[in-house]
Amino acid sequence: MMGRREDGQGQFFYSFDLDKVVPPDHLVRQIDGLLDLSWVHKELAPYYSHTGRPSIDPVLMIRMLIVGYVFALRSERRLCAEVQVNLAYRWFCKLGIEDRIPDHSVFSPARHERFRESDALRRVFEGVVAMCIATGLVGGEAFSIDASLIKADVDKKKRMPGDQPIAWPKVEEASHAVREYLAALDTARGDEDGSGDAGGSGKGSDRHKPPKEVSLTDPQATWVARPGLDPFFAYDANYLIDNKAGIIIDAVGTRANRTVEIAITQTMVDRVERRFDLRPQRLAGDTVYGAVRLLKWLVDRNIAPHVPVWDKSARTDGTFSRADFVFDQQRNIYICPGGAELTSTGNIDQGHIVYYRASKSDCSQCSLKPKCTTATARKITRDLNEDVRDRVRALADTEAFQQSRRERKKVEMRFAHMKRIFRLDRFRLRGLSGVRDEVLLTATAQNLRRLAKLLCHAPPLAQACLA
Ligand code: SF4
Structure with a gap:
């Protein structure tokens, strides 16, 4: 019935x-x-x-x-x-x-x-990281770093070229994102030592170069124009993870550019050491992190940079690259493929670049000149910290470097989850501080889900291993 x-x-x-x-x-x-x-x-x-x-x-x-x-x-x-x-x-x-x-x-x-x-949201995030450390999910021996571009919440049609004057509204009539940008501009103008900038990017940013395009709704967002991509405004989500279980041990939203990514890496590594007394033995990253400034910073702290060296000296037109010249450390000269010496005057350009020049008489009589230079004499550059680059290049042949390369995929997975499962493929909040909040909350949520999965669903044997 x-x-x-x-x-x-x-x-x-x-x-x-x-x-x-x-x-x-x-x-x-x-x-x-x-x-x-x-x-x-x-x-x-x-x-x-x-x-x-x-x-x-x-x-x-x-x-x-x-x-x-x-x-x-x-x-x-x-x-x-x-x-x-x-x-x-x-x-x-x-x-x-x-x-x-x-x-x-x-x-x-x-x-x-x-x-x-x-700073309540950071405290919540760090509380979860402390829990991950206490439960044995963080090894502390190997970290990976990466950044992912996330679209800003703007209408990209509302923009102006960065080298043109923009009539911003009065502070009391401006949106929160515009107010934050104007305040950061004021700070940067008053900052004579160059440590501040409108994007809040921190030390080392190229703040004197005007941006290509400026969003009128969120001026701190960066205009990203890459081959094959429709240009868009974006911010970076930066993650530092521990390689053992892929726990995010620091996370920061920043403006999207390479200089900022390098500066924030130093900030995150320092902060993790300060907060959790963790300093890794090795740090894995992609070529973006291969700038000599960061490599030296890491080497000085006894952290092995498992990072491809960023080197633009290689030539693709068939002429000799710098790698074809042999450096004689004792005599401080380069020997060219024709056997001639390239010497330095000792002058240092931009604070870190040294030039080595061949003599005009050597080059003018050289049969290899068509494969070397169109100038009267060949000139090559060497960074003051080139020995650091050489040491990092030598690491690429080690098993530990290959292990770091494999483990680096874990940080890429965290970004894939961030976009697919946590749906952070576009920021909802505007302004750099809103972006920082969203990145921190997303990283907190990711760590909580991972912690719950590893502790609550792991078989007893795996739990015993994590303990
Ligand atoms: S052109 Fe000058 S620098 Fe180049 S191989 Fe000949 S001698 Fe050496």
Whole structure:
């Protein structure tokens, strides 16, 4: 006989226990056990007024943001709607069945003010990394570094050439992203030692060169024009991972350019050592990280750079490259393929480049000249730290270097997951600080899911190995 439910109001009172309806193996239970937010109230107290209406609990907002990034609900409006109806999300946020959900509009001021001033999101991220270290998921011996371009949230038609004057609105009428850009410009102008720049990129950026195009909605985004790609505005997500289990041990959103990627690598390696007392024996990266400045910085800290050396001296037109010349360290000269000597005057260009020149008389009589130079005499350059490059080149033949190359794929996997599973293929927030928040929250969510997977789903033997 067919059963049929009667329409009607049914019971007036229900006995309901939210804890009983969330399955024991649900992801929210696993990540809840891995998250320690007990510090939040105490640490953020100085950023709240002692008078006035009580704010939304910052722990609730952080928990909601974590739900949003772990389950790829990146719009705060949608996040609030989902927490409203999803019992598991309510349970994770410690909300009762009848508790009101905060309005989506509370997140933006919290992010821009208290969370940013107190660096709360970085503390949440570092708390999760500390948990990964405590559970044995971080080896600390080998790291990998990489950056991934993420599209900025802009209409690319709203842009101006970077070398033309732009009439920005008054500060009080400008958007948050434009205000942040103008403030950074002011800082850079007042910074006589050159350590600041409009993009917040840090030391070593090429701030004097105007950008090719400037977005009028998010001026800190970088115009990326590469062969075969439709140009777009973007930022970089930079990840430093530990190679043992692919845990992200530092993450920073930055402007998208090579100089910034190198500077932020130093910042991240330094910070990981300061916070967690971890300094790797080797660091793997692609050619972007093969600039001699970074190689020397790593070698000085006894970190083996497992990175292809960035060297533009190779020629592809059939003429002799620098590698065809032999350096005589003792005599400080190069010997050319024709047997002549190239000597240096000792002058140093741009603080690190030394020129070596052959004599006009040698070159003018040389039968190899058509394969060497069209000038009257051949000239080659050598970096002051060329010996560092040579040492790094020699590492490429070692088994450890090959192992680092294989392990470097783990950081590429983290970026693939970031875009595919966590749906961060376009930033939702504008301005560099918004981008930094999104990168940190995504990295936190990735680490939490990985930690939960490795600890809660690993077979007992694997768990014993990780312990
Ligand atoms: S052209 Fe000059 S530098 Fe080149 S191989 Fe001949 S002598 Fe050497």
